[in-house]
Structures are given as C-alpha cells and as structure tokens.
Amino acid sequence: QVQLVESGGGLAQAGGSLRLSCAASGSIFSANDMGWYRQAPGKQRELIALITSGGSTNYADSVKGRFTISRDNAKNTVALQMNSLKPEDTGVYYCYADLLNRATWTSRNYWGQGTQVTVSS
Numbered sequence: 001q002v003q004l005v006e007s008g009g010g011l012a013q014a015g016g017s018l019r020l021s022c023a024a025s026g027s028i029f030s031a032n033d034m035g036w037y038r039q040a041p042g043k044q045r046e047l048i049a050l051i052t053s054g055g056s057t058n059y060a061d062s063v064k065g066r067f068t069i070s071r072d073n074a075k076n077t078v079a080l081q082m083n084s085l086k087p088e089d090t091g092v093y094y095c096y097a098d099l100l101n102r103a104t105w106t107s108r109n110y111w112g113q114g115t116q117v118t119v120s121s
Contacts, residue, residue, distance in 0.1 A: 002026060002110055004095045008079075009115030016119075017083045022095030022112055024076040032098040032107065034071055034078040039114075040091035048093070049080055062088070085119045093117050 008020040024031055035050035049069035050058045057069055068081045078095065095112035 002029065002099060004097055004110050004112035006093070006095050006112040006115045009093060009117050011118045011120065012085050014085060014087055014119055014121050016085050017081070018085065018117060019082065020080040020093055020095075020115065020117075022078050022097070024097050024099055024110070026076075028101060028103045029076060030100045030102055031071070031073070031076045031078075032100060034095075034097045036069065036078070036080045037094045037096055038089075038091040038117075039094070040088070043091075045094065050096075051078060082117075087119045087121045089119050090117060 003025045004022055006022045008018060012018050032053050033050055036048045037045050038048045039045040046060060048060050048063055049067055051069045051071050059067060066084045071078045092114040094114045097110050098107060099110055100107040
C-alpha cells in the first residue's frame with residue numbers, strides 16, 4: 001500500500017511562511033519526479049513546483065522567488081518552503097510523486113490527499 005503523507009498546512013498571515021512536507025511510505029519505492037500542485041477555489045489544479053530525481057526544479061511563475069522545493073532521495077520526501085505568502089497562495093496543496101516499485105519494477109503516479117493552506121490578508 002502506497003501512501004503520500006502530507007504535513008505542514010495551516011493558516012498563515014500575509015508575508016508569513018509555511019513549510020509543507022510529503023513522504024512516500026514504503027522503503028521499496030523510489031521516487032522519480034516529485035512536486036506540489038495547488039487547487040485554488042474555483043480554479044483548476046496547477047503545478048506549483050516540481051523536482052526531478054536529479055534535483056532539477058520548475059516553478060510556477062506566481063511563486064518564483066518565494067517558494068523553494070527540495071527533496072531527500074534517501075527518504076523519498078519532498079518539501080515546499082513557502083515564504084512571503086500572499087492571500088492568492090490560498091488553496092489545497094497536493095503532493096505528487098512518480099514512484100517506482102522496486103519489487104515489481106513498475107511505476108505510476110501517486111497523489112496525497114491534499115492539505116489546506118490559507119493565507120489571510
């Protein structure tokens with residue numbers, strides 16, 4: 001059973017910071033791409049930040065310079081440091097991971113259940 005466990009969501013004031021973390025359970029899994037998506041009220045889910053197994057990163061324009069994605073390959077974890085938060089950062093953040101099952105040598109995409117981030121003005 002694969003589970004992406006998210007933590008760190010909550011409430012913050014504009015200008016504040018939050019740090020989201022996500023861990024893929026199971027030592028038999030290796031992560032390729034990992035990232036964070038956000039779904040704001042009434043909007044489509046969008047990619048916020050992505051990091052490859054090699055450490056290459058990609059950010060949505062709206063968060064460049066404010067958010068930083070990182071990962072720990074040994075632990076299959078990914079984190080998103082969110083600084084200088086704005087009210088428009090509010091939404092449900094979903095952890096994403098492309099995981100390889102090293103027992104079956106198959107891979108597929110997994111999603112966390114989502115964690116709410118609310119930024120007040």
